């Protein structure tokens with residue numbers, strides 16, 4: 428694996444190897460304190476973050492490496508109009524691995540075209556968040572002993588929730604996973620995700636109510652309504668507060684069901700649920716740090732590419748998604764891929780019209 432842009436880039440064997448390494452780190456972190464000695468990670472956060480930013484930073488420090496970067500792009504030459512391409516060319520001249528979060532969908536993929544070192548997608552708009560998925564899979568495997576065969580309820584903003592999209596992508600690598608997609612109709616999963624589920628023969632049921640399906644679940648994955656992604660503020664007002672998990676609703680859940688959440692939480696899990704033994708979202712965030720250590724141990728030690736492959740200059744953005752990276756970086760090549768037989772933007776996955 429050269430970059431981690433989308434969990435779909437990782438094979439099941441690569442994930443199993445990564446999880447095994449994360450387990451060894453959790454069991455005996457002292458064995459790994461020099462794994463990245465002398466290595467440097469660039470941490471480029473164009474969007475706010477608590478868990479992803481700090482867990483990547485602490486992951487690198489715990490491996491003996493160091494970190495530089497920004498949590499506010501306005502403190503860099505981005506504020507003077509520097510393109511993503513030029514920022515990445517520079518940063519990848521200084522670092523051994525680049526970790527980046529942006530509001531633009533497909534930005535990590537775009538960065539990977541120009542980077543001399545591995546790029547990690549730490550969240551690109553409402554599109555993907557593969558290292559959150561590593562935290563999620565680690566949590567399920569450590570606490571339930573398996574991922575195969577689970578019934579998983581994904582609840583909340585499934586349209587804009589990048590953690591949900593990445594988790595669905597990952598589950599294609601496991602057997603007999605069944606999804607309950609719980610959302611209001613206007614916040615249902617995007618069409619490219621539905622096509623992915625169908626193309627991979629993954630059983631799923633779309634419902635609007637949480638309470639009716641809770642008794643069937645092994646994992647309830649709650650998500651926040653993503654206010655910052657709404658183009659129409661009225662749509663947010665209609666949907667905020669629509670799902671709130673309470674202790675009373677949990678009474679009907681299985682005894683072993685995990686309540687997971689990528690966090691941050693707003694109001695979708697009542698605070699008194701935190702003390703229920705099934706509520707594992709804070710542990711999930713800690714597992715994420717170990718999973719990121721396992722990833723950095725591999726990527727930061729990869730050989731640097733002195734020359735990146737030539738990239739065709741784009742003449743026009745082919746994608747009409749207003750949140751796609753091609754809208755703000757017009758030099759990008761008009762790359763196309765197929766999802767479920769439909770031509771889609773290779774950066775953000777939106778169907779091309």
Ligand code: CP
Nearest residue numbers: 476477478479689690
């Ligand atoms: N789960 C997650 O991505 O949290 P942050 O936005 O705080 O990084």
